[in-house]
Amino acid sequence: MGQVMRAVVFERYGEPAEVREVPDPEPAEHGVVVRVEATGLCRSDWHGWQGHDPDITLPHVPGHELAGTVEAAGSRVTRWRAGDRVTVPFVCACGTCPACAAGDQQVCERQTQPGFTHWGSFAQYVALDHADVNLVAVPDGMSSATAASLGCRFATAYRAVVQQGRVAAGEWVAVHGCGGVGLSAVMIAAAAGAR
Template sequence: MRAVVFEEFGRVPEVREVPEPAASEDGAVIRVEATGLCRSDWHGWMGHDPDVRLPHVPGHELAGIVEAVGPRVANWRAGDRVTVPFVCACGRCPSCAAGDQQVCERQTQPGFTHWGSFAEYVRVEHADVNLVGLPDDLAFGTAAGLGCRFATAFRAVVAQGRVAPGEWVAVHGCGGVGLSAVMIAAACGARVVAVDVSAEALELAESCGAAVCVDASARPGSGPGSAADAVLETTGGGAHLSLDALGSPQTCAASIAGLRRRGRHVQVGLLPAVTGDPALPMSRVVGLELEVLGSHGMAAHAYPAMMDMVGSGILRPDRLVTAAIGLDEAPAALAAMGTATGRGVTVVEPHRKV
């Protein structure tokens, strides 16, 4: 099969022929119809993830068709349309038994613990635990984000963030996961403040339901005159819920600084060790009784509520997809994520004809 492969961290990958994967006893092989280009993939390519071993094929948010299943798979067969959470759970550890597959103790992640979906085919472990069926009328390009960015944002806003109608929600960073969070929070009846340095990203955030957009490039930091200060002013005392959807020490601190008393911060964007641990305003956390929460994907069993909202048209993840490219264009697009802010979500279609 054809796949995007890199043999050195930070060196532009190349598309080459590699062996097709085989299904494990309880796993499946998916023919990849679409896979999202995500900042997490960029972190892996840069060497920021300790699980990545060279040579490597990136890609972790995908949708496609089941090509083959192992002999112990009971619920899926070749031809099924599926997506998969980027955290593939084992289904047997104490966390899985408690329903918390998104923090499985023996999790695997395509594109990180093993070769990923920037390829014509990808292997998925524990298919009966992890595969999520897709309706026939849902485009693969739209469905790809349901494996990571959109599902991650859904759980961060709804489950971890406990959003309620009428609340103010601040979203710091309006890339794929941030725009998803804006759309989901607005659909839940919240008033959303979108914060980003890109005018294009803020324009998209407004189209996704943001009530207020704040240009962080004109208001850096987290003190007086900052984007966090703008959130405090706009919301009349601070957001009830705030998310760092980018993942940087600056956006993390700004998210906390823009909360009102007893507000809730949810960290969604990755904070790799290479950037250093963020300096958090813990005196504010204590003094205002703030909650600081993490959010790490969403388990397959939790998908129905989100899928119902997508199916009814309340949520429109299709509006976030702004570009589709072929496999040959993926290496340059991946490398460019370090400097280009981008607009919306780009999906890679490995079987796309040139």
Template sequence: MRAVAFDIFGGELDVRELPDPAPAPHGAVIRVEATGLCRSDWHGWQGHDPDIKALPHVPGHEFAGVVEAVGSDVPELGGWRAGARVTVPFICACGTCASCAAGDQQVCERQTQPGFTHWGSFAEYVAIDHADVNLIAIPEDMAYATAAGLGCRFATAFRAVAQVGEVRPGEWVAVHGCGGVGLSAVMIATAAGARVVAVDISTDALHLAELAGATHFVNASAGDAAAQVRELTRGGAHVSIDALGSPATCAASIESLRRRGRHVQVGLLPGGATPVPMDRVIGHELRLLGSHGMAAHAYPPMLELIRAGVLHPDQLVTRTIGLGDAGKALASIGSVPGVTMITPRTPH
């Protein structure tokens, strides 16, 4: 298969021929039709993720495609056979640990992650574990580029807004960082009836946030973003989401909150200590919450909202590239606003 790989962290990303994956007895191989470019892939390439233990490595964890083959132990009752159109959560659960038994597959104790624990989806084929737990059927009329975003950023934002942040109609929601996850959060919070403040340093990103439903905007390059949010919301947001992942956006998100507000950390933070304004957390009784993807069994309500036309993840895709451009795009992630999709099987 053709795939994008690197031999050293932070080194050259090139397209090369690599062996096709084979399904584990409990797993499946997916023919990748679309895969998203995500900041998490950049962190992996830079060596920030301890799960990448062997090189060369193939990044990519957000994808959709067609089942090419399944392992011998995949139950027939699941209906997972070659030809099924699927996406997969970026956290592939084992299905049997205590967390999985409680329905919390997104924090599975024995999870695997394509693009991190093993080769990922910047390739024509990708293998996943425990197909019966992790495969998600996608509607026949849904484009692969739309479905690919559901494996990570859109589903991650959906759970962060609706389930972890518990956003309610009429609340103020601040979204710090309007990349793929942030724009998804803006759209989902707007659909939930919230008033959304978009925060970014890019005017292009803020324009896309407006198209996604935000009504108030803060250019963080102009000064104290948290103070601007508190002024716009007359006291602070009820819910604030760090969708980027940096010490600055994490602190600004927390400081954007009103008393008893909820901070949701979605963006991955680089290694090392991250200063947190804990005096404010204590004095204002703030809640600090982490959100890590979404389990496969939790996808139906989100898929139904997409089918009903309430949510439009396809509108967040701003460009589509081939494998040959994927390395350059990953190295310069953040330079193009919106969501970038890679189509491994289509030359560009």
């Protein structure tokens, strides 16, 4: 990593963003810095840009759907090292609160969200906290663009269709609104054997 990176930055809500040079992130002791290879654009990013999210402080770098390669790891990270290909869920968990202990990391009481609680993936590098809890290995042969869609679109649809809806083979599933999450829900329902 150099001392500066290129990133998409906005300084005022709802006004044009621009690509500029900003300081490289540093990994926390429990975190990593990932070199971004692919990032998605989500409706949530638009809401953040509009000022609808109280976690965002200006200036800001958006982006939360990402995949890339670990560039640097903090001293307390045990499962990941430079060169590992990874993606991450939209909600990054702390791993120790009661919600995390119950297996509900998606509603972690101390969650962080790249592109919201801190600078995100519309940049060359992004810092991610609690790497041992949050990072997911990207298998060989999977493109970074495909992997970048998993942490938000597919994770959201999976929770809705499988965990909450408990879809079973042969059941009918109707999806109203087939954007990124809706199309993911269709694929997940079909994979579960639904009609």
